[in-house]
Each structure stands twice: as C-alpha cells, then as structure tokens.
Amino acid sequence: MTVLILGATSPIARAIAREYAMRGNPIALAARDVAEVARHASDITIRYGVKARGYAFDALEYDRHRETVAEAARDLGPIEVGVIAFGDLGDWQRSVTDPTAARAVLETNFVGAASTAEALAQHMAPRRSGTIVGLSSVAGERGRYSNYFYGSSKGAFSLYLQGLRARLYHEGVHVLTVKPGLIDTPMTWGLRRGRIPIASPESLARAITRGVERRRDVIYHPWFWKWVMGLLRAVPESRWKRIKI
Amino acid sequence: MGRWAEQQVAGWGRYPSTTALVARPETRRDIEAAFKDREGSPVLAQGMRRSYGDAALLKGCRVIDFTHINRMLSFDEHEGWLRCEAGVTIAEIVDVFLERGWFPPVVPGTKYVTVAGALASDIHGKNHHVAGSWSDHVRRVELLTANGEVVTCDRATNSDLFWATAGGQGLTGMILAMDVRLGRVRSSTTASDADQVPMIDVETIRVPDLATFLQVSAASHQREYTVGWVDGTARGRGTGRGVLMRGDWSAAPRRAVRRRAARASMARYLGSGWLINSATIKSFNTFYYRRHIRRATARTVDADRFFFPLDAVQGWNVLYGKRGFLQYQFVVPPGGGGDRVAAILEAIASSGIAASLGVIKEFGERAHGGLSFPAPGITVALDFPNTGTRLLDLLDRLDDAVASAGGRVYLAKDARLGRESFRRMYPDWSRWKEVRDAADPDQVFQSDLGRRLGLVGDAS
Numbered sequence: 124m125t126v127l128i129l130g131a132t133s134p135i136a137r138a139i140a141r142e143y144a145m146r147g148n149p150i151a152l153a154a155r156d157v158a159e160v161a162r163h164a165s166d167i168t169i170r171y172g173v174k175a176r177g178y179a180f181d182a183l184e185y186d187r188h189r190e191t192v193a194e195a196a197r198d199l200g201p202i203e204v205g206v207i208a209f210g211d212l213g214d215w216q217r218s219v220t221d222p223t224a225a226r227a228v229l230e231t232n233f234v235g236a237a238s239t240a241e242a243l244a245q246h247m248a249p250r251r252s253g254t255i256v257g258l259s260s261v262a263g264e265r266g267r268y269s270n271y272f273y274g275s276s277k278g279a280f281s282l283y284l285q286g287l288r289a290r291l292y293h294e295g296v297h298v299l300t301v302k303p304g305l306i307d308t309p310m311t312w313g314l315r316r317g318r319i320p321i322a323s324p325e326s327l328a329r330a331i332t333r334g335v336e337r338r339r340d341v342i343y344h345p346w347f348w349k350w351v352m353g354l355l356r357a358v359p360e361s362r363w364k365r366i367k368i
Numbered sequence: 369m370g371r372w373a374e375q376q377v378a379g380w381g382r383y384p385s386t387t388a389l390v391a392r393p394e395t396r397r398d399i400e401a402a403f404k405d406r407e408g409s410p411v412l413a414q415g416m417r418r419s420y421g422d423a424a425l426l427k428g429c430r431v432i433d434f435t436h437i438n439r440m441l442s443f444d445e446h447e448g449w450l451r452c453e454a455g456v457t458i459a460e461i462v463d464v465f466l467e468r469g470w471f472p473p474v475v476p477g478t479k480y481v482t483v484a485g486a487l488a489s490d491i492h493g494k495n496h497h498v499a500g501s502w503s504d505h506v507r508r509v510e511l512l513t514a515n516g517e518v519v520t521c522d523r524a525t526n527s528d529l530f531w532a533t534a535g536g537q538g539l540t541g542m543i544l545a546m547d548v549r550l551g552r553v554r555s556s557t558t559a560s561d562a563d564q565v566p567m568i569d570v571e572t573i574r575v576p577d578l579a580t581f582l583q584v585s586a587a588s589h590q591r592e593y594t595v596g597w598v599d600g601t602a603r604g605r606g607t608g609r610g611v612l613m614r615g616d617w618s619a620a621p622r623r624a625v626r627r628r629a630a631r632a633s634m635a636r637y638l639g640s641g642w643l644i645n646s647a648t649i650k651s652f653n654t655f656y657y658r659r660h661i662r663r664a665t666a667r668t669v670d671a672d673r674f675f676f677p678l679d680a681v682q683g684w685n686v687l688y689g690k691r692g693f694l695q696y697q698f699v700v701p702p703g704g705g706g707d708r709v710a711a712i713l714e715a716i717a718s719s720g721i722a723a724s725l726g727v728i729k730e731f732g733e734r735a736h737g738g739l740s741f742p743a744p745g746i747t748v749a750l751d752f753p754n755t756g757t758r759l760l761d762l763l764d765r766l767d768d769a770v771a772s773a774g775g776r777v778y779l780a781k782d783a784r785l786g787r788e789s790f791r792r793m794y795p796d797w798s799r800w801k802e803v804r805d806a807a808d809p810d811q812v813f814q815s816d817l818g819r820r821l822g823l824v825g826d827a828s
C-alpha cells in the first residue's frame with residue numbers, strides 16, 4: 124500500500140515516511156526540493172528495503188497536483204495513504220506589514236492544502252479506498268493575538284477537512300485531521316524549552332499511523348492539547364481579546 | 369521560529385559549558401543557508417556532542433548542529449561502501465546493517481556519535497591493532513569549505529585537505545557526507561533467520577598488574593577486538609591491575625535480546641553528584657576487579673553489550689553532578705615494558721584523586737600524523753570528577769610526563785591542555801595548520817578547543 128507524502132522535507136514528514144517504510148510500504152515523497160527528496164528516498168530504500176521515489180511538488184502550483192498524485196501512483200501503485208504535511212508558519216509581524224507575506228501563509232496552508240486534498244480525493248474515490256491525512260494545528264482552534272494568519276489558515280483547513288470527511292464518507296475514503304501541539308521541528312526551534320513539553324516528530328508519526336489504522340477522525344498530539352484547547356476556547360471573547368498570546 | 373537559537377552547550381563531560389547560537393538544518397539547502405546567514409561570525413559544526421570537552425563548542429558564536437543531516441545515500445552490497453550524510457550515527461548503521469552481516473569498521477565506546485564526529489576525531493576502537501582508525505576506512509569526503517564551496521576530498525584529489533580533516537576537529541570545514549567502508553561480520557554468512565544477529569565471543573581475563581596486561585595483550589593480537597579495564601586507584605605492586613577482554617565475531621549467530629536503555633530519569637535522580645567521590649570510586653574499582661573471581665571466563669554476548677556497555681544507562685554523564693567531569697586519555701610509545709605507563713598510573717594513584725572507569729588498550733602500528741590521535745603504544749583513558757584546581761594541577765603534571773615520554777593526549781576528550789604541551793605532543797601541528805590556513809584563510813571555522821590550542825587565528 125503506497126504512501127504519498129506531500130511536503131516531504133520536514134522532520135514530521137520524514138518521521139511519517141519512516142514509520143510507514145518500516146512496515147514495508149512503498150513511499151512517494153513530494154517536495155519543492157527535488158535533490159533533497161531524492162536523497163531521502165535513497166535513505167528509505169537502504170534502511171527499510173522498500174521502494175521510495177521523489178517527486179517535484181509545490182503547494183502553490185495548483186494545476187500540477189493531480190498530475191503528481193497520478194505519477195506517484197503509476198510508479199508505485201495506488202495511493203492508500205496521502206499525507207498533506209507541508210505548512211508555512213510565516214513571520215506574523217511581517218505578515219502584518221507585507222500583504223504578500225500574509226498571502227503566502229494563507230494560500231499555502233489553506234488553498235494549497237485543499238487543492239492537494241482534492242487531488243488525493245479524486246484518485247481515491249473511484250477505488251473507494253484510502254485515507255487522506257491533513258496536518259492542521261491546534262493553532263487553528265482559536266484566533267490569537269500573535270500569528271492569526273497561520274492560525275486562521277489552519278482553522279480554515281480543519282473546517283475544510285471536516286467537510287471533506289463528510290463527503291468522502293459516502294465514497295469509501297477516510298479523512299484524518301491531525302492537530303499537533305508543539306513538535307520539535309524548525310517551526311518550534313528556539314522556543315524556550317521546559318515550560319511546555321515539546322513532542323518528538325517520531326511520537327507524532329506513531330500517533331498518525333495508529334490514527335489511520337483505527338480510522339480516527341481527529342487526533343490531537345500530545346493528547347493533552349485537546350483539553351488545553353478546550354479551556355482556551357471557553358474563555359469569553361471579551362476577555363480573550365485582552366490576552367497577548 | 370528563527371534559524372538561530374541561543375543554547376547553553378557543553379560536551380559529554382559537562383565541563384566547560386558555554387552559550388552559542390545554534391542552528392539545526394534539516395536539508396543540505398538549510399546548511400548552506402545557515403552558513404551564509406551567520407553574519408560574519410566564526411562557525412563550527414557539531415554532531416552528537418559526545419566529545420568530552422570543548423572540541424564541539426564555540427562560545428558566543430554560531431554552531432551548526434548536523435544531527436538531522438542523516439540520510440544514507442547509497443550502499444554497495446559487495447564491497448561494503450556506505451555513502452552517507454554527516455549526521456548518520458554509528459547506532460543507526462548498526463541498527464540497519466548488523467543483521468545484514470555488516471558492522472562499522474571502527475566503533476568507539478558509545479554508539480551515539482556521528483560519522484562526521486568519527487572522522488573529525490579520527491576515532492579508534494577495540495580493533496585498532498588490526499583495523500587502524502576511522503580514516504583508514506574512508507575514501508571520500510564532501511566538505512563545505514570556508515568560501516562556501518563544496519569540495520570533494522580523497523586520497524588523490526585535495527589529499528592534504530582529506531588528511532587535515534581526519535582528526536581535524538571540525539576546523540577544516542563542515543563535512544556533508546562521506547564514503548565509509550563497513551566490515552563483513554564473519555558469522556553472518558550462516559545467518560538465515562531474520563531474527564538472528566551476529567554475536568561476539570568474549571573472553572575476560574583478570575590481570576594483576578601492568579606487566580601481565582601487556583603479556584596477555586601481546587598474546588591476543590590475532591583477536592579482532594581487545595580492550596582492558598584498569599583500576600586507576602591501585603598502587604604499588606597492583607599498579608595496572610584490571611581485566612582484559614578479547615573478542616571475535618561468533619561463528620554462530622544467536623537470537624538477540626533487545627535490551628532497553630535504563631531510564632534517563634534514574635540517572636538524573638542520582639545526578640546531583642553525591643554518588644561519585646573518591647571513596648565510592650575506590651570501592652567500586654575494587655569490587656569490579658574482585659568480581660572477576662576466576663582468572664578467565666568465556667561467554668557470547670550481543671554487540672551492544674560488548675561494544676557499548678555504557679549506553680545501557682542513558683545520560684550517565686549527569687552522575688558526576690553539576691561540575692561535570694574530565695576524561696584524560698593519553699598514548700605513550702611502546703617499549704620499556706610499560707614503565708612509562710606504569711609511572712603515569714602510579715602518579716595518578718598516589719595523587720589521592722580517584723579516577724573511575726579506566727580503559728587501557730594497546731594500539732597497532734597505524735598512525736596518520738596531523739591531529740590524529742592514535743599512534744603505536746599504549747593508551748589509557750581515565751575519568752575524573754571535576755574537583756577544580758587540584759585536579760587541573762595533576763593533569764598538568766601528567767601532560768608533562770606524557771609529552772616527555774613522547775606521547776600525547778586525545779583532543780576529543782580534552783578540555784584544558786595548554787598550548788605548549790600540545791605542541792610537544794603533536795609536533796605535526798604547524799604543518800596541519802598550514803593546510804588549514806590555506807583552506808580557511810579568514811579563520812571562518814573555529815572552536816573553543818582550536819582557540820585554546822592556537823589551531824585557529826594567529827599561531828603565536
């Protein structure tokens with residue numbers, strides 16, 4: 124069962140690829156940096172003895188998304204699990220002053236992600252089989268003082284996935300929404316450690332493969348974020364707007 | 369967040385400790401971007417930080433962490449050549465290849481080191497007498513040099529740079545990838561069951577003194593792996609007493625029992641430093657020696673147990689407490705029936721400062737010059753809790769004895785050697801520095817160790 128990872132260069136994407144390769148699945152790795160995914164594909168083949176290949180992919184090249192999915196399926200077999208792993212945190216202060224920067228974040232995380240998901244859906248629905256995994260974020264649960272560009276794009280993506288799940292339910296395809304808290308990647312590099320626990324990409328990858336197996340709809344990782352976000356959502360708007368987080 | 373994060377960093381000995389701005393690239397592009405984005409600051413590559421002292425530190429400057437640059441790029445099933453990126457660890461190589469019948473050509477006492485760190489320290493292992501050091505098994509290195517270009521070095525092209533990088537402690541450039549040749553493990557040829565992994569037949573021999581150690585060691589040259597444990601607190605007639613272990617890959621593979629590393633929290637709990645002091649070290653050493661009641665025993669053990677026994681306790685270095693510890697490893701030339709080693713051991717034991725975990729080994733003939741450590745002779749490594757000036761004074765005296773005996777200390781373990789002694793120990797250093805300066809005229813690559821020993825900047 125082939126696994127296609129879109130945005131394959133990040134540590135979370137790498138951990139997911141390894142987790143599936145370890146179980147013997149062929150892996151298709153799509154990313155902007157083709158030289159890098161080629162190296163990554165060799166690594167997977169050497170370590171786990173499975174087929175792995177790299178593909179050029181840009182979240183913002185909408186008209187190529189279906190082609191990328193089709194190409195990977197031609198080479199490695201029908202895509203059973205498609206993981207939308209890319210994301211752009213952006214620099215929120217820049218987004219405030221520079222509309223182009225803001226647009227890049229909103230477009231990558233929402234429009235690009237939705238377009239990719241549709242491409243996967245189109246490939247999976249005729250076979251009535253497969254799982255689409257979308258990496259959203261707990262940041263999408265409530266708009267915050269800081270980086271609401273990223274937050275809103277992830278919030279929109281979560282809503283989109285919710286709708287897609289309902290639609291594809293009737294077509295035999297499963298949709299898993301993943302809402303990570305803090306994971307140890309470049310996105311969180313330099314955050315003061317110790318205050319809030321930062322989970323490893325490997326632990327997230329294991330949670331995701333388990334979620335796919337058990338056909339979960341939404342997972343939070345680490346689990347406590349579900350309760351943290353529940354609490355934060357409960358703060359009345361009149362208070363919330365005063366908090367600078 | 370940002371590319372550079374301020375971090376408190378230290379080597380394995382947790383002494384010294386400094387702050388630096390650290391980047392942790394995920395891809396080769398990230399490495400090049402970080403290198404360009406260093407705002408003119410000196411920079412250093414860092415691996416798993418298993419060097420003990422300040423080899424991987426660069427106070428107040430930029431450090432690039434290579435641990436996420438760890439792809440295996442190609443493997444030649446016939447000859448054993450593995451091309452891999454700098455941050456691949458020996459642990460990963462063992463994980464992937466041992467069950468297929470291959471093993472790293474040289475392994476240190478911990479598997480948590482990167483291949484780049486292995487080359488930068490030109491590491492040695494229990495098989496030095498037959499296999500030499502890490503660089504003996506590397507044919508090609510990709511190096512990001514000071515002008516931002518990627519240079520390929522091997523024994524024919526850029527050979528000066530190749531040899532200066534072997535043992536060069538990261539000061540010639542940043543290693544991006546290398547070709548290293550894995551060794552065939554004998555027993556694997558019969559392995560059929562996937563659950564079976566090669567094991568090691570090991571013999572353990574108690575040796576009452578240094579002369580006996582040398583005799584047994586000399587008689588063990590045919591064995592692939594030999595190493596000794598030495599009681600650094602024993603004096604007089606017992607100087608050099610300890611245990612010698614010799615091993616070979618077992619002809620029959622066995623089902624391996626996967627051991628889990630002891631919980632790190634356990635070590636942290638014990639980690640305030642109260643556990644390790646002169647009295648506990650002495651009784652432990654005696655206990656360990658006496659435990660080997662019989663003169664010789666033989667068993668078959670798994671590779672982890674034989675090569676990396678210390679890795680079973682994660683984070684054991686915190687046991688020495690906040691002040692950390694220092695390891696002193698030296699090699700002195702053979703001859704004199706081990707008198708030189710005996711004199712140094714005697715000086716340590718009579719100083720009243722207790723050394724724990726002594727390791728002793730007889731090196732083979734191979735040596736590479738430059739800053740590479742291994743040389744024919746006997747090497748001893750001892751750990752000392754950091755007790756401040758008293759210890760530092762003792763180590764200064766030992767430097768003198770080692771240098772006078774024509775020996776040297778291992779830079780990967782060092783945190784305090786002085787320039788004068790360093791130059792006596794590594795007479796090749798000025799030639800090494802010429803090669804480095806030609807490759808890095810603007811002194812882009814630096815480290816605290818390099819600054820201390822005059823390997824970077826003005827050599828006065």
Ligand SMILES: Cc1cc2nc3c(=O)[nH]c(=O)nc-3n(C[C@H](O)[C@H](O)[C@H](O)COP(=O)(O)OP(=O)(O)OC[C@H]3O[C@@H](n4cnc5c(N)ncnc54)[C@H](O)[C@@H]3O)c2cc1C
Binds near residue numbers: 476480678
């Ligand atoms: C328990 C223990 C046992 C050990 N046993 C042995 C032994 O038996 N034999 C032995 O020889 N050594 C031994 N060592 C020492 C260890 O093998 C060396 O210090 C090794 O260099 C550590 O590798 P590292 O990846 O941790 O590198 P670090 O400690 O992070 O760095 C070491 C040096 O390598 C350089 N470096 C790291 N990455 C790069 C790169 N990409 N490009 C250029 N330079 C780089 C750094 O600048 C630094 O100078 C032992 C250490 C420990 C903790």
Ligand SMILES: NC(=O)c1ccc[n+]([C@@H]2O[C@H](COP(=O)([O-])OP(=O)(O)OC[C@H]3O[C@@H](n4cnc5c(N)ncnc54)[C@H](OP(=O)(O)O)[C@@H]3O)[C@@H](O)[C@H]2O)c1
Binds near residue numbers: 134135180308
């Ligand atoms: N880290 C966390 O704490 C955390 C928390 C919640 C959610 N998440 C989500 O988890 C996912 C992975 O996160 P991460 O932390 O591993 O990310 P990361 O290290 O910041 O990497 C971002 C990845 O997205 C790719 N990307 C960005 N724009 C792209 C585009 N236009 N086209 C194709 N690829 C693009 C990047 O590729 P290049 O290499 O080409 O730049 C890179 O692989 C993201 O969706 C992120 O939002 C992360």
